[in-house]
Amino acid sequence: MPVQLFVTCLVNSLYPDVGKATVALLERAGFHVEFPMDQTCCGQPAYNGGYHNEAIDQARQTLDVLDVTKGPIVVPSGSCAAMLIHHVPELVAAEPGYAAKATRVAARTRELTQFLVEEAGIDIRPVRCALATYHASCHGLRWLGVVAEPKTLLDDAGVERVELDGEDECCGFGGLFSINVPEVSAAMMDTKLDRIEASGADIVTGVDVACLMHIGGGLRRRGIPIAVKHIAEVLAGDPE
Amino acid sequence: MERDRFLARVRAAQRGAGLPDVSGPQAAPPIEFADPVARFVSAADDAGAQVVPVERPETALRAIPRIAATERAGPQAGYLAWDGLDPIVPGLYDIMAEQGWERIDAAVGRDTRASDHQRVERAAIGITSADVAIAATGSVVLQHGPGRPRSASLLVEHHIVVLRTDAIVPALHHALARADWDRSSNLVVITGPSRTGDIESILTLGVHGPRYLSVVLIG
Amino acid sequence: MTTFRERIQEAFAEGVPISIDLGSRGRHEHRVSAAAAFPQMEEMRDRARTIRAEVVASLDEQLGRFADAAERAGSTVFFAADATEAREYIVELARTERVTRAVKVKSMVTEEIDLNAALESAGVEAIETDLGEFIVQLAGQPPAHFIAPAIHKDRYEIADLFVAELGVDYSDDPVELNNIARRHLRPRFLTAEMGISGVNFGVAADGSVALVTNEGNGRLCTTAPRIHVAVMGMERVVPTRADLAVMLEVLARSATGQSLSSYTNLVTGPRRSGEPDGPDQLHVVIVDNGRSATLGSSAAEILYCIRCGACLNTCPVYRHLGGHPYGSVYAGPIGKVVTPSLFGLEDWHDLPATSSLCGACEEVCPVRIDIPRLLVELRRQSVDRSTPAVRRSIRLYASLTTRPRLFRLLTRVAARLGRLWSRDGWLRRLPGVLGNWTQHRDLPAPAPETFSDWWRRNRGA
Numbered sequence: 001m002p003v004q005l006f007v008t009c010l011v012n013s014l015y016p017d018v019g020k021a022t023v024a025l026l027e028r029a030g031f032h033v034e035f036p037m038d039q040t041c042c043g044q045p046a047y048n049g050g051y052h053n054e055a056i057d058q059a060r061q062t063l064d065v066l067d068v069t070k071g072p073i074v075v076p077s078g079s080c081a082a083m084l085i086h087h088v089p090e091l092v093a094a095e096p097g098y099a100a101k102a103t104r105v106a107a108r109t110r111e112l113t114q115f116l117v118e119e120a121g122i123d124i125r126p127v128r129c130a131l132a133t134y135h136a137s138c139h140g141l142r143w144l145g146v147v148a149e150p151k152t153l154l155d156d157a158g159v160e161r162v163e164l165d166g167e168d169e170c171c172g173f174g175g176l177f178s179i180n181v182p183e184v185s186a187a188m189m190d191t192k193l194d195r196i197e198a199s200g201a202d203i204v205t206g207v208d209v210a211c212l213m214h215i216g217g218g219l220r221r222r223g224i225p226i227a228v229k230h231i232a233e234v235l236a237g238d239p240e
Numbered sequence: 241m242e243r244d245r246f247l248a249r250v251r252a253a254q255r256g257a258g259l260p261d262v263s264g265p266q267a268a269p270p271i272e273f274a275d276p277v278a279r280f281v282s283a284a285d286d287a288g289a290q291v292v293p294v295e296r297p298e299t300a301l302r303a304i305p306r307i308a309a310t311e312r313a314g315p316q317a318g319y320l321a322w323d324g325l326d327p328i329v330p331g332l333y334d335i336m337a338e339q340g341w342e343r344i345d346a347a348v349g350r351d352t353r354a355s356d357h358q359r360v361e362r363a364a365i366g367i368t369s370a371d372v373a374i375a376a377t378g379s380v381v382l383q384h385g386p387g388r389p390r391s392a393s394l395l396v397e398h399h400i401v402v403l404r405t406d407a408i409v410p411a412l413h414h415a416l417a418r419a420d421w422d423r424s425s426n427l428v429v430i431t432g433p434s435r436t437g438d439i440e441s442i443l444t445l446g447v448h449g450p451r452y453l454s455v456v457l458i459g
Numbered sequence: 460m461t462t463f464r465e466r467i468q469e470a471f472a473e474g475v476p477i478s479i480d481l482g483s484r485g486r487h488e489h490r491v492s493a494a495a496a497f498p499q500m501e502e503m504r505d506r507a508r509t510i511r512a513e514v515v516a517s518l519d520e521q522l523g524r525f526a527d528a529a530e531r532a533g534s535t536v537f538f539a540a541d542a543t544e545a546r547e548y549i550v551e552l553a554r555t556e557r558v559t560r561a562v563k564v565k566s567m568v569t570e571e572i573d574l575n576a577a578l579e580s581a582g583v584e585a586i587e588t589d590l591g592e593f594i595v596q597l598a599g600q601p602p603a604h605f606i607a608p609a610i611h612k613d614r615y616e617i618a619d620l621f622v623a624e625l626g627v628d629y630s631d632d633p634v635e636l637n638n639i640a641r642r643h644l645r646p647r648f649l650t651a652e653m654g655i656s657g658v659n660f661g662v663a664a665d666g667s668v669a670l671v672t673n674e675g676n677g678r679l680c681t682t683a684p685r686i687h688v689a690v691m692g693m694e695r696v697v698p699t700r701a702d703l704a705v706m707l708e709v710l711a712r713s714a715t716g717q718s719l720s721s722y723t724n725l726v727t728g729p730r731r732s733g734e735p736d737g738p739d740q741l742h743v744v745i746v747d748n749g750r751s752a753t754l755g756s757s758a759a760e761i762l763y764c765i766r767c768g769a770c771l772n773t774c775p776v777y778r779h780l781g782g783h784p785y786g787s788v789y790a791g792p793i794g795k796v797v798t799p800s801l802f803g804l805e806d807w808h809d810l811p812a813t814s815s816l817c818g819a820c821e822e823v824c825p826v827r828i829d830i831p832r833l834l835v836e837l838r839r840q841s842v843d844r845s846t847p848a849v850r851r852s853i854r855l856y857a858s859l860t861t862r863p864r865l866f867r868l869l870t871r872v873a874a875r876l877g878r879l880w881s882r883d884g885w886l887r888r889l890p891g892v893l894g895n896w897t898q899h900r901d902l903p904a905p906a907p908e909t910f911s912d913w914w915r916r917n918r919g920a
Contacts, residue, residue: 007910007911009860011910012870012909012910012911013870013873013874013905013906013909013910014903014904014905014906015903015906016906016908016909016910016913017906019910019913019914020910020913035911035914035918037863037867037911037914037915038863039863040859040860040861040863040866041856041857041860043857043860045853045856046853046856046857047835048816048835048838049838049842049845049849049853050835050836050837050838050839050840050841050842050845051839051842051850051853051854051857052839052842054853054854054857054858055857057857057858057861058857058860058861060861061860061861061863065863138815138816138817138818138819139816139818141818142817142818142819142821142822143818168819169775169817169819170775170815170817170819172775172815173815174814174815174816174817175815175816176812176849176853177812177813177814177815177816178815178895178896179849179892179893179895179896180464180812180813180845180846180849180895181463181464181467181812181813182895182896182898182899183464183467183468183471184467184776184779184780184813185815185899186898186899186900187471187779188775188776188779188815189899189900191775191779213902213903214900216901216903217885217896217900217901217902217903218899218900218901220885220900220901221899221900221901
């Protein structure tokens with residue numbers, strides 16, 4: 001069965017290893033992975049910032065690319081998946097020709113961990129991993145209901161895990177928020193980092209590279225040697 | 241602004257309102273309990289009220305002066321009470337008088353508010369009945385009116401409510417639906433004593449209303 | 460006026476009291492327990508939302524019915540188009556009735572219309588009686604929270620304040636501080652000629668106003684003085700008492716985690732003949748003050764709000780900031796929509812911008828207001844007021860992403876540049892607006908090879 005990988009612009013440029021790990025997981029599960037080459041950005045930053053004309057342009061580009069493909073569209077990011085599933089259809093509702101495209105694409109779009117859990121018979125291999133903790137990214141959690149899936153997958157893979165106090169509290173990233181109001185964003189990040197340190201974990205994982213980029217950048221600035229890995233990387237094990 | 245112009249402005253705005261479609265439930269979910277009395281007792285206790293279950297009115301008659309006697313100010317402070325408690329606890333006013341408690345007139349005159357307030361405020365105890373009580377929340381519902389001063393459950397240190405178990409209904413909406421509330425200007429649903437968490441979120445009782453609430457539950 | 464960011468920087472420079480985080484987090488946890496202990500909570504929220512939606516969609520009719528019923532019950536109803544009309548009505552009433560002292564129940568709408576200042580300048584002493592509000596009034600501050608006005612103060616500050624303002628002996632025991640306030644305020648309740656309250660809900664069917672308090676000050680202010688003035692935001696109507704019950708089932712649970720507040724007080728007109736106590740006059744002042752404009756806007760859903768404060772308690776921004784930097788009586792997530800809606804986006808567009816859109820507010824809202832959607836909508840309306848550098852960057856990025864070939868080329872170039880520019884894959888200091896990022900955290904440099912190049916190299920046709 002073909003699946004389309006919508007890799008997201010952040011993964012494409014900053015975290016290609018997350019894309020490779022996602023491909024490995026999907027292929028191991030028996031899917032034929034396709035990557036529509038003309039994909040760019042779903043438009044989420046512009047949408048959240050209120051730049052809706054720009055977001056509509058980006059959504060149209062994304063819809064044109066994805067609508068001509070077949071099979072589920074898998075996204076290794078809760079927030080970008082939420083964008084395609086919930087916000088894009090709203091955004092282009094009045095755009096001639098695009099409302100139907102958006103509905104079709106939304107119906108096919110799946111966040112990676114939900115896709116892996118809901119597709120029966122996926123075999124998650126045990127991986128070697130240091131003590132991990134899970135941060136629940138807001139958009140996956142609240143717009144898509146990604147709650148149990150990542151933990152189920154980590155547990156199935158035999159990853160030793162500690163719960164993160166306040167795991168569902170925002171890390172303070174928030175896209176443009178982190179640039180527009182850095183003081184508050186950083187204060188929220190500091191609370192999150194304190195808790196990550198207090199958890200005793202060696203690795204923080206999650207379903208959204210944007211939040212992980214924020215957390216990872218903060219840990220590095222603090223000089224704390226806690227690794228930050230997207231859940232696809234954890235589950236895929238060491239890259240070949 | 242004139243009422244008509246005010247409402248016309250609202251009406252005009254309503255037409256352009258960007259409201260989401262809401263097609264939710266047309267009724268509230270039901271709230272029922274297998275044993276409403278037991279639920280009332282535990283919920284009232286959770287809310288910080290003291291429930292004194294008695295089987296018969298005669299036992300209530302002995303219990304109420306004992307509760308009143310715990311009040312530091314003593315009988316000389318006097319007490320406020322609703323009229324019409326005798327049918328529920330026969331002999332109540334007499335026994336309070338025997339114990340030295342003077343029943344203070346709670347009526348506040350139109351032109352004698354200040355002096356009447358001084359008299360009423362002295363009372364340490366207030367005794368009322370409750371028209372209805374709520375199992376879910378442990379609340380008592382008091383409808384004020386002639387012979388039923390608000391102050392008896394408000395200005396005193398200790399409010400004592402006499403309640404019959406047959407007045408307990410499952411939930412708030414049953415209570416609000418049950419009686420002819422329109423017959424007076426005020427009713428209050430009381431859930432535990434006066435409280436606050438305004439200083440460092442620390443629970444403190446008896447801010448402006450009664451510090452103690454006792455429910456003498458008959459039946 | 461200062462910007463929100465300036466006020467934030469100022470607050471951080473002074474240090475945000477830890478009691479704000481502790482107090483809001485604690486209330487949030489109480490809400491979570493209360494919701495868990497109430498099996499009907501989710502369905503009740505659905506019903507509450509439906510009631511609010513129906514009311515707001517037929518507000519003119521509901522308000523008309525409410526006013527008729529209130530008048531039948533003996534109340535005087537006044538419709539105030541704005542804050543000025545509301546203030547003038549109440550001040551004029553105080554003047555004709557020779558009122559020298561008014562006791563107040565904490566209420567957001569009277570804060571909104573700045574009533575206390577108007578009363579004071581008319582020679583009427585206006586005394587806040589909610590313990591927290593009493594404390595902030597003594598301190599000369601606005602409330603920092605809908606439900607817990609003094610959330611930013613610890614007991615030691617309050618103790619010092621009471622010594623300085625009330626001339627009492629020092630005590631930092633919360634029970635004794637409470638007793639001091641009780642002793643101070645009791646005679647004032649009993650001698651004030653006017654009691655002023657807000658309205659939690661007005662019941663259209665019978666003209667009652669419902670007032671919810673824990674301390675009992677709501678009952679005292681509406682019982683002891685001879686005049687009761689109830690100030691109601693025009694959206695706070697419910698059709699029937701059954702609807703009122705639904706709203707009350709979710710209100711206290713959301714606000715403090717109680718199943719009901721200590722006192723739910725239903726006032727139906729002034730006292731009637733033969734009633735031993737209660738006010739002789741009841742004036743209901745229905746306030747528009749920007750609400751009809753809000754109703755006609757795309758943020759109309761905000762009028763469902765019942766001011767429980769749950770969204771403040773769960774909001775990570777509020778927890779780190781407290782209420783004052785918001786610069787408006789309406790703080791927190793809901794405030795970021797209410798304030799620009801009532802008082803103008805032009806002055807307040809930086810409030811909706813200051814949110815990570817984490818959605819925690821919507822999760823707890825008893826009437827399920829989609830606050831993130833409204834924040835995004837307000838951002839859309841004020842997009843031309845955003846920081847020019849950010850605006851240019853977003854527009855540039857958007858236009859590049861609609862040209863896939865160029866986008867691939869540029870990301871490839873970025874990958875090369877990033878490798879040269881970064882130290883071991885990380886950037887520590889960046890110019891321009893990106894400096895706002897690197898002020899607090901490192902930024903990963905672009906990877907040496909983009910995913911799409913890797914794909915083309917390994918899997919490409």
